[in-house]
Amino acid sequence: MIAEIIAAGSEMLTPHRQDTNSLYLTSELNDFGVAVAFKTIVGDNLQHLTGAASIALSRADIVVFSGGLGPTEDDLTREAAAFALGIPLRRDPNLLTELAARFAKRGIAMTSNNAKQADVLAGAEVLPNPNGSAAGQFLHTAVGGAGRIVVLLPGPPRELKPLFAAEVRHRLAAILPPRSIAKRLLRMALIPESQVDARTAPIYQQYPDIETTILAANGEIQLHFQTAASTLAEAQARVDELAEKIELEMDEAVFSSHGESLEEVVLLMLGLRSLTLAAAESCTGGLLAQRLTAIPGSSRYFLGGAVVYSDALKTAFADVPPDVIATSGPVSAPVARALADGIRARTGASIAISITGIAGPGPGTGPDAAKPIGLVYIALADDLGTQVKELHIMGDRDRIRWWATQHALELIRKSLL
Amino acid sequence: MIAEIIAAGSEMLTPHRQDTNSLYLTSELNDFGVAVAFKTIVGDNLQHLTGAASIALSRADIVVFSGGLGPTEDDLTREAAAFALGIPLRRDPNLLTELAARFAKRGIAMTSNNAKQADVLAGAEVLPNPNGSAAGQFLHTAVGGAGRIVVLLPGPPRELKPLFAAEVRHRLAAILPPRSIAKRLLRMALIPESQVDARTAPIYQQYPDIETTILAANGEIQLHFQTAASTLAEAQARVDELAEKIELEMDEAVFSSHGESLEEVVLLMLGLRSLTLAAAESCTGGLLAQRLTAIPGSSRYFLGGAVVYSDALKTAFADVPPDVIATSGPVSAPVARALADGIRARTGASIAISITGIAGPGPGTGPDAAKPIGLVYIALADDLGTQVKELHIMGDRDRIRWWATQHALELIRKSLL
Numbered sequence: 165m166i167a168e169i170i171a172a173g174s175e176m177l178t179p180h181r182q183d184t185n186s187l188y189l190t191s192e193l194n195d196f197g198v199a200v201a202f203k204t205i206v207g208d209n210l211q212h213l214t215g216a217a218s219i220a221l222s223r224a225d226i227v228v229f230s231g232g233l234g235p236t237e238d239d240l241t242r243e244a245a246a247f248a249l250g251i252p253l254r255r256d257p258n259l260l261t262e263l264a265a266r267f268a269k270r271g272i273a274m275t276s277n278n279a280k281q282a283d284v285l286a287g288a289e290v291l292p293n294p295n296g297s298a299a300g301q302f303l304h305t306a307v308g309g310a311g312r313i314v315v316l317l318p319g320p321p322r323e324l325k326p327l328f329a330a331e332v333r334h335r336l337a338a339i340l341p342p343r344s345i346a347k348r349l350l351r352m353a354l355i356p357e358s359q360v361d362a363r364t365a366p367i368y369q370q371y372p373d374i375e376t377t378i379l380a381a382n383g384e385i386q387l388h389f390q391t392a393a394s395t396l397a398e399a400q401a402r403v404d405e406l407a408e409k410i411e412l413e414m415d416e417a418v419f420s421s422h423g424e425s426l427e428e429v430v431l432l433m434l435g436l437r438s439l440t441l442a443a444a445e446s447c448t449g450g451l452l453a454q455r456l457t458a459i460p461g462s463s464r465y466f467l468g469g470a471v472v473y474s475d476a477l478k479t480a481f482a483d484v485p486p487d488v489i490a491t492s493g494p495v496s497a498p499v500a501r502a503l504a505d506g507i508r509a510r511t512g513a514s515i516a517i518s519i520t521g522i523a524g525p526g527p528g529t530g531p532d533a534a535k536p537i538g539l540v541y542i543a544l545a546d547d548l549g550t551q552v553k554e555l556h557i558m559g560d561r562d563r564i565r566w567w568a569t570q571h572a573l574e575l576i577r578k579s580l581l
Numbered sequence: 582m583i584a585e586i587i588a589a590g591s592e593m594l595t596p597h598r599q600d601t602n603s604l605y606l607t608s609e610l611n612d613f614g615v616a617v618a619f620k621t622i623v624g625d626n627l628q629h630l631t632g633a634a635s636i637a638l639s640r641a642d643i644v645v646f647s648g649g650l651g652p653t654e655d656d657l658t659r660e661a662a663a664f665a666l667g668i669p670l671r672r673d674p675n676l677l678t679e680l681a682a683r684f685a686k687r688g689i690a691m692t693s694n695n696a697k698q699a700d701v702l703a704g705a706e707v708l709p710n711p712n713g714s715a716a717g718q719f720l721h722t723a724v725g726g727a728g729r730i731v732v733l734l735p736g737p738p739r740e741l742k743p744l745f746a747a748e749v750r751h752r753l754a755a756i757l758p759p760r761s762i763a764k765r766l767l768r769m770a771l772i773p774e775s776q777v778d779a780r781t782a783p784i785y786q787q788y789p790d791i792e793t794t795i796l797a798a799n800g801e802i803q804l805h806f807q808t809a810a811s812t813l814a815e816a817q818a819r820v821d822e823l824a825e826k827i828e829l830e831m832d833e834a835v836f837s838s839h840g841e842s843l844e845e846v847v848l849l850m851l852g853l854r855s856l857t858l859a860a861a862e863s864c865t866g867g868l869l870a871q872r873l874t875a876i877p878g879s880s881r882y883f884l885g886g887a888v889v890y891s892d893a894l895k896t897a898f899a900d901v902p903p904d905v906i907a908t909s910g911p912v913s914a915p916v917a918r919a920l921a922d923g924i925r926a927r928t929g930a931s932i933a934i935s936i937t938g939i940a941g942p943g944p945g946t947g948p949d950a951a952k953p954i955g956l957v958y959i960a961l962a963d964d965l966g967t968q969v970k971e972l973h974i975m976g977d978r979d980r981i982r983w984w985a986t987q988h989a990l991e992l993i994r995k996s997l998l
Binding site for chain 2: 176177178179180181182184186187188190191194199200201202203204205206207209212215216219223377379388442443445447448449450451452453454456457458460461462463466467468469470471472473474476477480481510511512524525526561562565
């Protein structure tokens with residue numbers, strides 16, 4: 165059984181906007197064992213949209229439309245689906261009443277164009293949309309003797325997602341064969357994808373019933389496992405068994421065994437040991453602090469720190485001796501060490517981390533002028549002492565800064581193991 | 582003249598990965614006056630891909646494929662395009678030699694499957710790919726009597742983009758009618774889209790020859806103008822005329838008249854006046870500093886500052902009197918003011934900015950327990966004194982933090998006007 169997702173909207177055919185609903189819809193459909201075989205993005209053009217709908221009905225069992233359900237002349241999904249299915253639209257009196265009530269409640273006159281939002285494919289169920297005026301529609305029918313499920317959903321993600329969850333899931337469950345799907349997500353940082361694959365493939369290949377996906381991005385590797393079985397417990401036991409074997413193989417490289425982010429894991433470990441953290445950042449300029457404070461509740465374990473972009477602030481906020489900066493340069497192991505020690509003393513944090521480096525595109529200054537772009541020092545100070553790591557990070561400014569914070573978070577995590 | 586973009590690759594039919602090449606390709610095609618009417622995403626399945634190619638050739642003048650040009654069994658774009666066009670593939674001896682040389686240079690044996698990368702659509706030109714082993718292809722042909730341009734491009738963006746720029750642009754220019762396109766981008770912050778549209782529509786509607794697009798996201802409004810004329814100078818004069826009228830109407834709300842980001846504009850203005858900036862951040866936890874330091878060269882004007890997430894650090898790094906925190910609560914106008922004044926004194930910066938607020942999802946503590954989520958105070962201290970703004974920002978933690986930094990950057994910008 166395969167599905168096609170049609171995203172209707174001319175704005176998604178510009179260089180500025182992209183369909184994103186299809187990622188959510190794909191995940192939902194996959195949970196029913198339905199693969200998405202095609203995604204089509206088409207503009208607000210009745211001929212184009214009707215053509216795309218006809219093609220989708222000819223090649224997919226389930227066709228999900230997003231967008232084009234509003235009141236304007238550009239909203240053509242209802243009409244296109246009706247043409248393609250060869251069925252009429254009926255104006256739903258209840259929906260019309262609800263629309264009028266909605267406008268009355270907001271004290272706005274309902275203009276005549278809004279009435280088309282009450283047009284429903286003959287035989288389709290109306291799916292109420294509590295977050296907008298465009299209702300969804302669900303039709304289980306036959307096209308040329310083959311069963312077809314047609315779903316019409318509003319385009320805005322904050323309308324589409326709750327509507328799918330509340331109205332579409334249980335309707336699909338009533339039609340499609342029952343499936344119990346279990347998933348696991350292991351996450352690793354700063355390890356090459358090829359190495360992960362070489363070490364894990366001999367293991368996951370013994371589980372052909374489990375779909376294994378390896379994704380690599382931004383200094384992180386994700387291993388997604390998914391399987392279906394007759395009961396959820398059975399499916400879960402199966403993915404758990406594989407996940408545990410992979411964890412055993414990859415050992416400490418796995419920072420997350422249930423999908424938590426690296427920031428979340430670091431904060432969780434600090435919490436378990438009742439420790440606090442502070443940071444002194446030069447080239448990352450607050451990116452590390454920003455990543456940590458993006459996590460709700462981080463204030464309990466992350467005290468804060470200093471963004472010591474200028475040399476003077478390295479001294480003012482972390483007591484780095486000016487002569488160390490002058491001699492070794494701000495991007496050096498001694499300065500990284502002094503920054504970590506200084507910020508720890510100033511904040512009273514259990515653990516202090518510092519980052520200093522050359523993020524580019526321009527070179528460093530003074531004693532750093534000849535040092536390569538991508539050279540980064542990170543230091544970690546705790547009760548055991550202070551350790552410094554020298555890194556050489558490839559790429560542009562954004563990548564160097566991001567990877568520097570990945571390394572810093574991994575260094576903190578490993579110190580907490 | 583319309584185009585269809587076909588992105589081939591099963592990974593783009595999962596919940597994890599999305600086609601992004603089409604945004605770039607759309608921008609490039611638009612520059613030739615070609616609208617993208619359809620985008621199709623299809624998996625590594627010969628039947629599906631051939632079907633999608635046939636449909637595209639029936640409804641679009643230009644069909645651009647991305648992906649599926651590698652050496653594996655899953656790379657099927659060449660075969661699918663050939664089937665759909667009803668033409669044979671020829672194995673290109675030069676390409677085969679180059680492939681062999683590529684492997685020899687890297688000291689790797691070329692396995693037999695790689696030879697398919699030398700298969701070229703009959704009549705197509707080979708487009709060399711300096712960044713990968715998969716060459717592109719360009720074919721100008723006729724399908725059912727209608728002219729068709731078919732372009733095959735490798736999937737990785739770092740291969741596709743330079744290949745398009747070097748090899749496809751000039752070939753399209755040789756076939757398509759000449760066009761000179763000029764663009765302008767005005768950017769505004771923290772102003773409702775409806776207000777921008779109400780004030781600017783009467784102006785831009787007088788320029789029906791200019792395509793005006795209004796985009797709103799993340800506390801920013803973008804006004805994109807684009808037009809074509811027989812010469813570039815004529816097109817540029819036309820969009821500049823409109824842009825100037827809009828700037829006159831929106832006045833100081835326009836922070837960028839040529840597309841620069843808010844961070845870039847703030848740093849530019851600091852530079853023009855030889856001023857320096859420092860920041861003390863509580864609820865934004867380094868996000869403001871991170872945004873500023875993401876800009877190359879920011880170190881000349883942004884000194885750094887403190888992430889004063891804990892109350893103790895507000896005192897330690899910005900000399901906020903503990904009794905002010907105890908009395909008013911950390912999220913208060915007096916604390917914002919003291920933070921800005923304190924960080925300015927400590928850093929010696931010309932301008933200091935502070936942010937303190939309740940980002941949620943949990944409530945504040947102590948005197949802040951009853952204050953609403955989304956309450957944010959920002960203060961700006963400069964030679965003229967210290968001003969404090971109280972904000973009430975709607976949304977979740979990420980949105981509150983982002984908008985707080987937008988407000989802070991706008992406050993700095995307006996202080997520099």
